[in-house]
Amino acid sequence: xxxxxxxxxxxxxxxxxxxxxxxxxxxxxxRWTAARALAGQADAVPALAVALAREPIPRVREAMMTxxxxxxxTASVExxxxxxxxxxxxxxxxxxxxxxxxxxxxxxxxxxxxSDGDSDVRLLATELARNMKxxxxxxxxxxxxxxxxxxxxxxxxxxxxxxxxxxxxxxxLERCAARFAATPxxxxxxxxxxxxxxxxxx
Amino acid sequence: MHISLEQVQRxxxxxxxxxxxxxxxxxxxxxxxxxxxxxxxxxxxSFQEYFxxxxxxxxxxxxxxxxxxxxxxxxxxxxxxxxxxxxxxLLDAIVRQKKPGxxxxxxxxxxSTGEEPYSIALWLMENWxxxxxxxxxxxxxxxxxxxxxxxxxGVYGDRALMRLSRDIIGRYFKPVTGGNYQIDEGLRNSIEFxxxxxxxxxxxxxxxxxxxxxxRNVLIYFDDASRRLAAENLYDCLRPGxxxxxxxxxxxxxxxxxxxxxxxxxxxxxxxxxxxxx
Numbered sequence: 352x353x354x355x356x357x358x359x360x361x362x363x364x365x366x367x368x369x370x371x372x373x374x375x376x377x378x379x380x381x382r383w384t385a386a387r388a389l390a391g392q393a394d395a396v397p398a399l400a401v402a403l404a405r406e407p408i409p410r411v412r413e414a415m416m417t418x419x420x421x422x423x424x425t426a427s428v429e430x431x432x433x434x435x436x437x438x439x440x441x442x443x444x445x446x447x448x449x450x451x452x453x454x455x456x457x458x459x460x461x462x463x464x465x466s467d468g469d470s471d472v473r474l475l476a477t478e479l480a481r482n483m484k485x486x487x488x489x490x491x492x493x494x495x496x497x498x499x500x501x502x503x504x505x506x507x508x509x510x511x512x513x514x515x516x517x518x519x520x521x522x523x524l525e526r527c528a529a530r531f532a533a534t535p536x537x538x539x540x541x542x543x544x545x546x547x548x549x550x551x552x553x
Numbered sequence: 554m555h556i557s558l559e560q561v562q563r564x565x566x567x568x569x570x571x572x573x574x575x576x577x578x579x580x581x582x583x584x585x586x587x588x589x590x591x592x593x594x595x596x597x598x599s600f601q602e603y604f605x606x607x608x609x610x611x612x613x614x615x616x617x618x619x620x621x622x623x624x625x626x627x628x629x630x631x632x633x634x635x636x637x638x639x640x641x642x643l644l645d646a647i648v649r650q651k652k653p654g655x656x657x658x659x660x661x662x663x664x665s666t667g668e669e670p671y672s673i674a675l676w677l678m679e680n681w682x683x684x685x686x687x688x689x690x691x692x693x694x695x696x697x698x699x700x701x702x703x704x705x706x707g708v709y710g711d712r713a714l715m716r717l718s719r720d721i722i723g724r725y726f727k728p729v730t731g732g733n734y735q736i737d738e739g740l741r742n743s744i745e746f747x748x749x750x751x752x753x754x755x756x757x758x759x760x761x762x763x764x765x766x767x768x769r770n771v772l773i774y775f776d777d778a779s780r781r782l783a784a785e786n787l788y789d790c791l792r793p794g795x796x797x798x799x800x801x802x803x804x805x806x807x808x809x810x811x812x813x814x815x816x817x818x819x820x821x822x823x824x825x826x827x828x829x830x831x
Contacts, residue, residue, distance in 0.1 A: 417781045452777040547563045
């Protein structure tokens with residue numbers, strides 16, 4: 352077996368503006384390379400937003416989302432948020448994964464998301480709380496549960512609280528079980544969450 | 554310190570979601586011991602306090618925790634089923650696209666102190682009949698330059714060699730001082746050891762056109778954003794149609810949708826698709 356050496360190519364020295372132009376290329380590999388090169392470059396958010404909206408190739412979309420995550424500011428969150436409403440489940444999942452990687456940047460958007468008129472958006476938003484600080488996640492999810500009428504949204508929030516909730520969630524969970532007593536899976540989910548949070552032996 | 558069953562369940566669900574490591578109820582003693590050790594080591598006064606610290610990954614606690622739950626030592630022929638998969642399935646699929654004499658590139662990253670890339674080389678010589686028909690290049694890379702220096706020296710103790718037969722040790726190693734063994738000079742010279750950071754895209758542009766990558770038990774240490782970046786970097790390092798082998802508790806489908814799951818009799822591996830499907 353011969354000795355081999357890595358190719359000494361180094362990163363492309365192209366500028367951000369030329370990389371942004373490459374996001375329009377008809378060639379998927381060129382768009383992928385451009386998106387990867389723009390990771391962390393805040394001035395590229397508008398170009399990435401336009402490119403993401405029309406990108407048909409999943410792996411290139413993925414690279415564009417990663418570039419926005421690496422930028423990680425409010426503007427990049429605002430680009431990703433609308434994809435929570437996509438009709439394509441894979442796009443919604445990609446948006447959730449991307450936003451979960453930005454727990455601090457997503458924080459200011461959580462209250463409006465959790466009170467969105469679309470129950471599917473509220474349900475997805477509960478998952479974004481999973482990577483947030485326990486106290487903040489508990490506060491946000493309890494506010495949601497106390498006003499939520501959709502049992503599936505409550506169930507999703509309870510599932511997250513089961514992992515991250517603090518004892519402050521216990522009164523809200525008790526009220527939720529009482530409100531949804533006729534929906535058997537919710538009182539059961541509440542009982543699991545309460546015992547996990549309080550650390551009781553079952 | 555008493556840790557309740559409910560707390561252990563909560564902890565195990567987090568650990569599974571975060572790292573892919575799964576522990577059955579029967580491992581309760583194993584879990585409790587390590588959990589108690591980490592609670593003490595971090596100065597936490599309760600499980601709740603420790604769990605909050607863990608979730609925020611303060612002081613890289615997730616890395617410390619994973620280290621306490623995994624066997625850190627590495628040895629020759631570790632996860633042998635993947636090496637078997639390489640010679641019974643993967644290489645045959647790869648060379649179907651190549652002419653005899655063509656180059657076949659294999660990357661071990663992270664390679665630590667060299668046990669994995671040397672294992673790949675030994676396994677190929679012992680188990681792949683076509684080994685002389687192709688120009689096989691093996692690269693071992695790691696972020697730790699001390700580990701790389703040790704890898705290049707190729708000196709190992711009994712524990713590292715415990716899975717190798719006496720016959721293989723006799724043919725490929727020579728005894729050196731301290732009861733250790735040094736791997737054959739020809740093998741040492743056949744593998745290039747280089748430093749790399751998996752999440753440094755510029756660094757990773759030096760590594761291209763690999764047919765097969767072994768990237769085991771490192772992605773579980775990364776946070777979500779770093780895992781995505783590492784997955785994209787590894788995608789660029791592979792040839793279209795190339796394969797990547799991860800550690801047994803890792804799943805690329807959980808990490809990135811860039812790769813396709815490929816199930817073979819000996820192992821589940823991940824493949825860079827030949828072409829995009831929009």
